[in-house]
Amino acid sequence: MIFSFFIEWFRFVFLGFGIILSVLSIFLRRYYGKEEQEIKKYKTNDQEKIVVKSTLKKESFTVLAEDIVYIKSEDNYVNIYYVEEEGLQKKIIRNTLSSLHTQLHHLLKVHRSYLINPAFIISVEGNAQKGSIHLKFVEEKLPVSKTYFDSVKISFMN
Template identity: 35%
Template sequence: MTGTFALYKSPLISGGYTFLQWNTEIMMKAAIVNLTVLSIARSYLIKLIPAKKDILTIKGDNKLDILKIKESELICVSNAQNYVEIFYINSNTLHSKLIRTSLKNLKEEFNFLLQVHRSHLINPSHFKSWKDSNSIYLTQMELPVSKTFDKELLAS
């Protein structure tokens, strides 16, 4: 600010305001205009920048039922009555967490998951191979496949 005022008082511009007048008459008005323009520009630019899709936030019915993992770490989701068991990899070890929600809710929320059985959703990126016509290998897991959903898995 003092550098700008020194330029204003230099022979190049030779301004007539004192520092206090210059600060209130010029700089405060310029700050108000600049902040308004910057806030409007920021609100539009935020809409243009895509949100991080890599992090999944899985929420259950209970307040404390929250799991945040990367999409690439999620292996599968299995039904466990009123809960779902989420299997994921963390530091090359298989982990699981029970969350109170339904398989249907997770399938609607995360549309990249494929249903291979009435009780199982898988992340297709962890599909390794078919064991036989009724089961598949995933990363560090094996799951059954029902005849109802095997066409969906073959299509992907």
């Protein structure tokens, strides 16, 4: 009688809680784990849409890859400027510029805080010491650091 009670208790405690803990750990790993890519790419109608995910994992943002004009980094956040029917739009997400640059190969790094889409370049001004770039739909000129000035100039001429 005592042995059967022990067997029932053992089944309830270890098997029941074991299953619950296993399911809970799988859920937590998916939610907080680094298994997912920050950016997923998929094609629809010859246009590549991308899903940019925040490091918070709750926030995501879908945009056409060719609609991104530029990305600006500010501390732990990035401002993504993109074109829609209404004009230039801005989306702020928590991520790093280097993380986005590894996923978005079509963007060109022009400064430690900026990635640009070369398709939107209107003009490159100045020299390697004090360069700037003017983009379509953007009023202010963006800085170009001397490290990236030559590559920006070459991509503008092509």
